[in-house]
Amino acid sequence: MRTPGSVTKQAILVAARERFAADGYERATIRAIAADASIDPAMVIRYFGSKEKLFAAAADFQLLLPDVGTLPREELGARLVGHFLTRWQEDETLLALLRAGATNDAAAARLREIFADQVGPVVARLVPDPREAARRAGLVATQILGFALCRYALKLPPVVALSDAEVLGWLGPTVQRYLLGD
Amino acid sequence: MRTPGSVTKQAILVAARERFAADGYERATIRAIAADASIDPAMVIRYFGSKEKLFAAAADFQLLLPDVGTLPREELGARLVGHFLTRWQEDETLLALLRAGATNDAAAARLREIFADQVGPVVARLVPDPREAARRAGLVATQILGFALCRYALKLPPVVALSDAEVLGWLGPTVQRYLLGD
DNA sequence: GAGTCTAGACAACACTTGTTGACCAGACCG
DNA sequence: CGGTCTGGTCAACAAGTGTTGTCTAGACTC
Known part of the structure; x- marks a missing residue:
């Protein structure tokens, strides 16, 4: 059971991580991230609310340290x-x-x-x-x-x-x- | 013998280093640097040509490592x-x-x-x-x-x-x- | 089939950015 | 005094930013 929309949401997250990793926070523009995900910039805002929240979502990370x-x-x-x-x-x-x-x-x-x-x-x-x-x-x-x-x-x-x-x-x-x- | 203009030029450099150190390259705006140096943003460009060149001038640094x-x-x-x-x-x-x-x-x-x-x-x-x-x-x-x-x-x-x-x-x-x- | 809802496209807004050019005051030199 | 140069302000430009609202096409529900 795949929740609809989650596929593009994931695509945005992947593109966002790439851009943030390559350019840092300020130079990674929403337009560039949207273009990487082949989507309209407005959709990024629709899904995540703002650039800050997008980053927060993209920056969710687990080190997975061993025991x-x-x-x-x-x-x-x-x-x-x-x-x-x-x-x-x-x-x-x-x-x-x-x-x-x-x-x-x-x-x-x-x-x-x-x-x-x-x-x-x-x-x-x-x-x-x-x-x-x-x-x-x-x-x-x-x-x-x-x-x-x-x-x-x-x-x-x-x-x-x-x-x-x-x-x-x-x-x-x-x-x-x-x-x-x- | 002080070369005229060098005083404000130095002020700009000091303000630039402060801003670059505090905010990084992209978020340190020429306007903010100029305001710190109590001067018009246009003067920054006049003295240094561009933001890139200003950074290059501000980033001249010697480690002064001991012998x-x-x-x-x-x-x-x-x-x-x-x-x-x-x-x-x-x-x-x-x-x-x-x-x-x-x-x-x-x-x-x-x-x-x-x-x-x-x-x-x-x-x-x-x-x-x-x-x-x-x-x-x-x-x-x-x-x-x-x-x-x-x-x-x-x-x-x-x-x-x-x-x-x-x-x-x-x-x-x-x-x-x-x-x-x- | 009518109505509703969602994903998406498009254009626009308000704002900030680096940068430029026109103008101005005063010092300095002849 | 007249001319030139220097240091400076002001307003504006073009481009790019995050963000918002309006509209459309299609799927899904009753």
């Missing part, structure tokens, strides 16, 4: 980096959030929310003290988001050139230390 | 992190570049340039092989820019809450390893 209980404790850093790596490549929503978050406050708030709600609890299961867990989660964020920024947004050549294995080898120990070290 | 030859080898990471930390706080140009670079290609190119021209050579003096030096410089960039992104742009609470000493303690070893480790 840290089942992972070997010494490999946590590398595993997490690997998870982020694939998650980043298979879903451009994160890039949209990152690009938009640099200039748009709602997007930044959404990113804060994601890290608080989805990364925080995972780290909290490793570190008892909630204050320290939050700090460690924040440190992980600096490395993960920084890597994504340099590779996918700024496209720094040496960072783009890294193989997945090299990324694991370099960032893995860093994240491992931020999670459990010292 | 790594004079620093103790074991403290390199912490020293570099400390230098970036103060440099970031005393000059908002870097934040302007970061915010704009997330969505604007010219700004991203400028950031790539800065890291290639200013960070690259420093690392090259520590690492003989130029390819490996570039890779290590890129890794440093992921951590430094990621930290700045989370603290100054996204304002992740746990990252904002870190004291300077804590930042040195956590990021120092990471940068140290990226520079000389493994």
Whole structure:
């Protein structure tokens, strides 16, 4: 049972994520998104109310972090980096959030929310003290988001050139230390 | 001997950096910059030709990295992190570049340039092989820019809450390893 | 078959953007 | 004094923005 209209609504969401990821919030125009979805700009407003609400709908994102209980404790850093790596490549929503978050406050708030709600609890299961867990989660964020920024947004050549294995080898120990070290 | 006109030109540049740092490239309007500098928008164009050229002029930035030859080898990471930390706080140009670079290609190119021209050579003096030096410089960039992104742009609470000493303690070893480790 | 409802198209609105050109005041130089 | 140059204001332009209202075609219900 497919709800009618949801097909174009989904098409709009896909186009919106693409545009937001490629251009950021301000430069991604409703007209361009509508054109990508082969539809009239008015329909975008009809379905989502406004550009802000469209972004909010498009920015709904799940990190799908693995259960840290089942992972070997010494490999946590590398595993997490690997998870982020694939998650980043298979879903451009994160890039949209990152690009938009640099200039748009709602997007930044959404990113804060994601890290608080989805990364925080995972780290909290490793570190008892909630204050320290939050700090460690924040440190992980600096490395993960920084890597994504340099590779996918700024496209720094040496960072783009890294193989997945090299990324694991370099960032893995860093994240491992931020999670459990010292 | 002060060249006349340079005073307002400087005022425009200051206002431009502020706006670009606060709002990013697209949302920082020439009108707002002109208003901050208490001047007519037309003058901004008169002095700089276009918004793009204004940004290019405002984004002229020197990292002023210390001479790594004079620093103790074991403290390199912490020293570099400390230098970036103060440099970031005393000059908002870097934040302007970061915010704009997330969505604007010219700004991203400028950031790539800065890291290639200013960070690259420093690392090259520590690492003989130029390819490996570039890779290590890129890794440093992921951590430094990621930290700045989370603290100054996204304002992740746990990252904002870190004291300077804590930042040195956590990021120092990471940068140290990226520079000389493994 | 008449009536209703929905997806969609089209044009338009009000506004903001970067940018341009015409005009003006004053300083400076002969 | 007359002329020129500099720093500046003002109003306007063309283009692009998000958003709204009006209309149409078709499907579905009674």
